[in-house]
Structure formats: C-alpha cells, structure tokens
Amino acid sequence: MGYSDLLRSGATPTEVRAFLTEGDSTAITIRLPKNLKEATAEAAELHGMSFSAYIRSCLMAELSRAVDDQ
Secondary structure (H helix, E strand, O other): OOHHHHHHHOOOHHHHHHHHHOOOOOOOOOOOOHHHHHHHHHHHHHOOOOHHHHHHHHHHHHHHHHHHOO
16 A cells, blocks of 8 residues: 555554554665755754754655645
8 A cells, every 4th residue: 555545545644653653774876955954054054953863754744634634
C-alpha cells in the first residue's frame, strides 16, 4: 500500500504518520538555491534539529496535512 492508497482508504492522520516513518532510509540528492539551504539550516538550528531532521519533519507535516484537509 502506498501513500495515495492511504489517502483513498480514509486513513487517519496517525496511520499516515506511522506509514511515513516506516521503511529503510535512502539517500537523496537535491539542488537548492544557496540562500534557501542556508535559511533552512538556520531554521533547523532554531528548532534544535539537524538539517535532515528538519526537512523530514517538514515533509511529514505537509504529507499529513493532506489527510487533515480531506
């Protein structure tokens, strides 16, 4: 079952968050404008997180919001 299947099945926000935290880690490479990367690193630091942890939390919040908006 994938993310879109969860949305179609009417999964709860808790179920979606659990799904998003499962699975093996994978490395990705993305290109960002330098200012965006630096601003994100500063925001992560203000939240007491690493850059990667902050990005993951932002992605999870955005993907979980789709469930709340239904």
